[in-house]
Structures are given as structure tokens and as C-alpha cells.
Amino acid sequence: MxxxxxxxxxxxxxxxxxxxxxxxxxxxxxxxxxxxxxxxxxxxxxxxxxxxxxxxxxxNRAARSLVTRRTGSVALVVSEAEARVFSDPMLAGITRAIGQALADTDLQLVLMMVPPGPGRQRLTNYLLGGHVDGVMLMSLHGDDPLVKELSDSPLPVVLMGRPMSPLPIPHVDSDSVAGARQATEHLRGLGRTRIATIAGPTDMCAGVDRLLGYREALDGPGLVAYGDFSMASGEAAMAELLRREPDLDGVFAASDLMAAGALRALRAAGKRVPEDVAVVGYDDLDVAELTEPPLTTVHQPLPAMARAMVASLLAQISGDPAPESVVLPNPLVVRASA
Amino acid sequence: MxxxxxxxxxxxxxxxxxxxxxxxxxxxxxxxxxxxxxxxxxxxxxxxxxxxxxxxxxxNRAARSLVTRRTGSVALVVSEAEARVFSDPMLAGITRAIGQALADTDLQLVLMMVPPGPGRQRLTNYLLGGHVDGVMLMSLHGDDPLVKELSDSPLPVVLMGRPMSPLPIPHVDSDSVAGARQATEHLRGLGRTRIATIAGPTDMCAGVDRLLGYREALDGPGLVAYGDFSMASGEAAMAELLRREPDLDGVFAASDLMAAGALRALRAAGKRVPEDVAVVGYDDLDVAELTEPPLTTVHQPLPAMARAMVASLLAQISGDPAPESVVLPNPLVVRASA
DNA sequence: CTGAAAGCGCTTACAG
DNA sequence: CTGAAAGCGCTTACAG
Incomplete structure (x- = not known):
């Protein structure tokens, strides 16, 4: 009626x-x-x-927003370049996790890609213009001005991954140093003595930290080739390592995708995994189960990280004092590759 | 100054x-x-x-929105269940493609997951409540009431994938029947004579159409096992097919993930790919290059599909008359598995 | 081409 | 506990 x-x-x-x-x-x-x-x-x-x-x-959200000065939305910002390579599977995982973490809230998730070039400034203005209540930044490269600009603003922000320069900005990270150390120690525990690493970019904390953990476990500089977290770069790096050290018997790759590339290079070189060369990856994405053999890898607790990011944002939005950053542990998952 | x-x-x-x-x-x-x-x-x-x-x-968006009755945002709706299995890599690809297609617009992308249970109704109310200017639905299962509810509403909507029941709702699809036919014909062209298929869910158009294309190419019912597009289901289906027909020499899997699972089952059974059994997948996601051997597969033109979806939404939003649906071609990409 | 004014739908002191 | 009223920042007829 x-x-x-x-x-x-x-x-x-x-x-x-x-x-x-x-x-x-x-x-x-x-x-x-x-x-x-x-x-x-x-x-x-x-x-x-x-x-x-x-x-x-x-x-009506708009009417409410007009008076409360809240938009009810938070942005997940990823750079387009990242989206194309390394973070593609990572991005899918973290996006889903954040979506679920946000489900209990009535914040809505707005996905924004940082365009290359002039679009960047437009994005920055947009974020700073009060169109969202908070921002989650997927770990950008260390020198990204966006991080600094946001950290200087009053806008609630949380970073996924530690900032490269020590900015006073809350972040959520997993303990990459410990994860990498653990991975390398696992290889040593297997009796491997010539263990190389395929490191990530040196301008990203995940790259730097994982290399550090590897070196800590080895208590030396080790044998290093660099990639950009992508599969192709992992394949190339592995080929290079084999050239430099044909007898290596273990490799720690700083991402699953690079590990998958390494597997391919090893196969091309006629090496058996794990018999001749044991391989450990990082992230524990779905791909880790897709490779042959499936990857032993360091597990990133994406759902927990997503919840922590959302919690940090909520705290900041409700005006709670400087929320601390959180670093979560990431256990080793043993499969067949090492 | x-x-x-x-x-x-x-x-x-x-x-x-x-x-x-x-x-x-x-x-x-x-x-x-x-x-x-x-x-x-x-x-x-x-x-x-x-x-x-x-x-x-x-x-100020809110103030503007209050008077124009436009929100400046469109929703990308995916079901949480999908996000977990089949569409994870697919989702990443399409999300990125849509984000890029939207970049030239000043529409912003709001990501929404359909929660299981009562949260569904809340989502429906939300969408119908004028909080977004349009909705993109990732192909849901055929009987999903959300599709009908949206199609009955005046809200601009576009579906990724044809609706199962013939609803008057614009959609963007790739030609799955032709793609599957092509894949199967490729196997025949290789001289394979005992070609099975791992089909997708019968309540999704992608599942139905790809099975249809396979049967058209074979001109018969063929040998069919069903999966849910996930890798695990593909592995189980392949094992079942080998039990029913130990001598099969070709398999068309309706998704790359299922093909990857099939590869694993074949390896476990001691079959060489492609020598003993040639395998073709579907989607051409990144995983297709990750498997061993890399997959011959049917390429989905995600960027073009995303652009078409955005174009349809824009047309509807600006009041243009019933935009037609579009079906894009999807070529076969030949790699090593067949 | 330009401005004064109304009004979009809500929240929030302020009285009572 | 409740209501009348002001005001959030914008767009858009309506006059001029």
C-alpha cells in the first residue's frame, strides 16, 4: 500500500x-x-x-557528504606501470583482500591508477581535493613524489610497504627481511652451498629488504642478479646467474613471478629442480602452485595486511592519534621446488 | 600572492x-x-x-552531484565467489583494462563485490538507489537475480558476457563459440582424432558457448568432463577423462586455469604434452605463458572489451537510444602445448 | 553574455 | 526527546 x-x-x-x-x-x-x-x-x-x-x-550520499564533509569513499591507488608487471597478481590479491576488509565498513572502494605523465598531477589534485576520505597506496617506487605530497597533507593515508625515504607515514608491511632470511636459511638447511638470489628493484623497499635478508642469512654479499619482479626479468636474471656460476645449487627469487621465470631458464639449461638447483620464491600467489614444480615460497598474509590498512585508515579518519605502522610475519610455505 | x-x-x-x-x-x-x-x-x-x-x-563533487543527480562514478560489480576462483586472473585483467578505458573519462571506478547472503540485497539497493551512474557486471551465473533486477531498472548497465536468459540488456562479449571451434579445429589440424574437452559451468554463457563451439568443430557430442574454470577442477576433470579414454590425444580446456590443471594431471599420468596429448586453453591470461609447456590458447581481447563496455555505459548515461551489444573476435594464439 | 535566486537532500546546533 | 531553521557548494532556469 x-x-x-x-x-x-x-x-x-x-x-x-x-x-x-x-x-x-x-x-x-x-x-x-x-x-x-x-x-x-x-x-x-x-x-x-x-x-x-x-x-x-x-x-542520498551527495547530500550527506555535502554537510558532513565526508565522502564515504577511500581510494586504492596503484601505478599503472606496476599494474602491468609485478603487481598484476599481487594487485588482484590485495584488491580483493581490501574489498573484503572494507565490506563491514560503509566506505566504498574507489580504484585509481596513477597515469604516467600529466595525468599524475590531476590525480594528486583530486586526492588532495577532498574527494576521498583516505588513500591506500600500493608500494610505489621510493622516489615517488606522490608519497611525499600525501604525507605532507592532512589526508589519511596508509602505505602498503615501508616508504623508501623515512617519511612519517603509516604503513603496513610484512617482514621482508625476515622472510628472505628464512627462505635463504631453508636453502642452506637443504645442504645447498652455492646460493644465488634474484633481487627486486633497488628503489623499492620490497626489493631492498629481501636482498638484505638474503645477505644476512648468508653472512656475505652472495651472488646477485637483479630483476623487476616480472617473470621475464627472472628468466633473464637466472640465465645470467648460470653464466656467472654454472655450479650454483640454490636460488632465492624475490617474487614468485621471477621464480617462475627462473624455473624456465633452469629447464632450458637442463637443470633439474630441485635436484640440481633448489628454488624459493616470494609472495605465495596463486602462480606458486601453477609452476612445475610448485614453488616453495614465502607467504604474504594479504588478508591480514588489508585489514590492517583499513584499520589504520579508519583510525585516522576518526581522528585517532598517529596510528602506528604494522609489520606482519610471513611464514615459509614448503612445496616441491626446494 | x-x-x-x-x-x-x-x-x-x-x-x-x-x-x-x-x-x-x-x-x-x-x-x-x-x-x-x-x-x-x-x-x-x-x-x-x-x-x-x-x-x-x-x-566539490557532492554539491555538484546533489544538483545534477549524477554521481560521476560507475560500479564494477563482481561476485565474491568468482573473485576467488576463475576470475581472479581474469578479474585483474579486466579491472585494469576498465580502469584504463575510464581514464579519459571523468567517471571514477568503484569496485563492489557481491557478498554472499543478505549483503546482496544491500548491494542491490545501493546500486538501484542512484549512488552510481552505471553498472558493469562481470558475467554472473545465469540465474543471478541481480541481472534481472538491474535490467528492469532505468540504471545504465552493461554485462561482460552474454546473459544466460535472453534479457534485454546490453552486453559485451567475445565470440566464445567461434573461439572454441577454432581451438578444436586447431587440434584436428594437428591430426588429433580423440579430442576431449574440459567444459566450464553449464550455468554460465562462457561455459555453454565454449562447449557448443567444441561440438560444432567435432560435429558430434565429443567427450566431455566439467570443471568450474579453476585449476583444481581442470586437474580432476583431466584425470577423469584419462580414465574414460586412456588414448585421447587432444584436449580443449575452456579456461587457461583448467588447462594448467590438465597439464598437471597429464604429467602425473606420464603423458607428454604435446607429443602424447595436445592441449589448448582459453583466455590467454598471463598464466598461459607460465605453464610448462606454455599454452596454446584462445585470446580474449580484454582492452577492447573494456573500451566497449565503457562506451556502452557512456552512451546510456548520455541518454542515447538502446546501444547494441558487441561481440568481439578472439584469435587463437599458438604456443607449445598444441 | 551575466547575475540574483531557488533549490538539490541532508545534518546539526539551537530552542524548547 | 523533538522540530524549525540554517547552511553545506553547486547548477540552472529566469530575467535582463
Missing amino acids: NSTNQGGEASASPTLETVAAVAGVSRATVSRVVNGGSRVSPEARAAVEAAIAELGYSP | NSTNQGGEASASPTLETVAAVAGVSRATVSRVVNGGSRVSPEARAAVEAAIAELGYSP
């Missing part, structure tokens, strides 16, 4: 006004009920709730 | 009002300049543009 909107065109959405009329109260009271306000009598509340249900009312 | 906001606290963002004052014109004129309006004198326009640049003004 919906007495409103009789014989109308495509019926306009009900507003607070409509609900108030149906419930027989003022707009203010409806607003209080909708926002979980306390100063409402049980009768008024019941009437309002009934009216809301009857009308299928849902508040 | 920024004369506004002297000695203020964290300076509030400039508004149309501020810009108007600095430029010495009315708010209406500023608004016209901002919105590219034509009825503005060159002088006024120049003054306004200078003021905008000086102040770093960027319009």
Missing part, C-alpha cells in the same frame, strides 16, 4: 522528507534514526524504521 | 564563491566556465581560469 508516488513517472527515490511524512515525524528525527542517534524515543524510531522499510529509503 | 586564507588554520578548500570573488564575477559565471559552457565572454573566462589556477580550485 505504497501511497506515495501514485501514477508517477519513474518514481523519484524517496527522500528524508518523504520518510518523515510517512512516519509522521520531522526530518531531523528521521536523520537521527538513520544515523543511529540515541536521542530518539522507541515509538518514533519504530515508526521511522517502518517507513524506511516501506519506502525502500536509502540516504 | 594568495590573498585569501591568510593566517588560517588548515585552509578550507576554495569554493565557487572564492573563485568568483577573486575573478570578480558571479558564481554562475564561474560555474559556466568550469562546465565548459559557451555563453561566457573571453575576458570573463580568462579571469576565471586564472583564479582557478591561483587557488587550485577543484569543484
